[in-house]
Amino acid sequence: MxxxxxxxxxxxxxxxxxxxxxxxxxxxxxxxxxxxxxxxxxxxxxxxxxxxxxxxxxxxxxxxxxxxxxxxxxxxxxxxxxxxxxxxxxxxxxxxxxxxxxxxxxxxxxxxxxxxxxxxxxxxxxxxxxxxxxxxxxxxxxxxxxxxxxxxxxxxxLRDEDASASDDMGHMSHQPGLPPGVAPGDMTLTQAFRQARDQFFVGMTSRDGM
Known part of the structure; x- marks a missing residue:
């Protein structure tokens, strides 16, 4: 009821x-x-x-x-x-x-x-x-x-990020910084946000020498 x-x-x-x-x-x-x-x-x-x-x-x-x-x-x-x-x-x-x-x-x-x-x-x-x-x-x-x-x-x-992380585990070969199977001109808004976030963390890691 x-x-x-x-x-x-x-x-x-x-x-x-x-x-x-x-x-x-x-x-x-x-x-x-x-x-x-x-x-x-x-x-x-x-x-x-x-x-x-x-x-x-x-x-x-x-x-x-x-x-x-x-x-x-x-x-x-x-x-x-x-x-x-x-x-x-x-x-x-x-x-x-x-x-x-x-x-x-x-x-x-x-x-x-x-x-x-x-x-x-x-x-x-x-x-x-x-x-x-x-x-x-x-x-x-x-x-x-x-x-x-x-x-x-x-x-x-958060759910979309979790799903994307699972998908990435099964697609090890793709263009760096882009979701698997997605060309630069085909990204959705969220994929673009995710790419920018990933590149930011990569840059921070390189700068700190880690």
Whole structure:
């Protein structure tokens, strides 16, 4: 049983300005079973299209989420200025709009920090791995784990660093300073940060004669 005050999320979505899903997860029984001739993915796309019709042309400040009702569900979203993506949290009609807005704003804050202050479509697509890690750190099975943007961003970067360290163990031959299999012009923002950090420590070690 879920405590009555513990918020439960049906879906978290990151959509571009046309309503296309760039990343997201559905939880529990919400749109998780085929209906008639429609597959689960078709049902979800239908829901996202209905959502887009409601939020198209509406921009919401990162600290002031907007609220709409779609197919009997409450959806709150932030973002949507120009090429910026929208972060959407979907909950049941019984969930507090203020609580859902608070959760959505927290994730948007973390996303902006991970993307270096930019949440445009191209930046998100270049760093989808971080976006999915963010969703997992924010929510597990529909239950919210963390809301603070700084804590979320830190947790995501730590997990990404651990995963990269494991990958590096299996790729001993690659260009110094670059992640395995990545050309200099193909690095994501986080990979660039990691390269700069590694080069800094190498320089410090050489200077100290260690």
């Amino acid at each position: 879920i405590p009555p005050l513990l918020p439960k999320i049906d879906a978290i979505l990151v959509l571009d300005h046309e309503g296309n899903r760039l990343a997201g997860k559905y939880y529990g029984e919400f749109l998780s079973k085929p209906s008639g001739d429609q597959t689960v993915e078709a049902l979800r796309l239908q829901f996202e299209q209905a959502l887009q019709q409601k939020i198209a042309g509406i921009s919401a400040r990162p600290d002031a989420a907007e609220v709409v009702t779609v197919q009997g569900r409450t959806a709150v979203f932030t973002g949507g200025n120009g090429p910026d993506v929208k972060v959407v949290h979907v909950g049941s009609p019984s969930e507090s709009e203020l609580v859902l807005a608070y959760l959505c704003e927290g994730m948007h804050s973390a996303l902006a920090q991970l993307m270096g202050g930019s949440t445009d479509r191209s930046m998100v697509l270049d760093n989808l791995e971080l976006v999915f890690l963010l969703i997992d750190e924010h929510c597990d099975g529909g239950l919210i784990l963390e809301v603070d943007g700084r804590k979320l961003a830190s947790a995501v970067l």
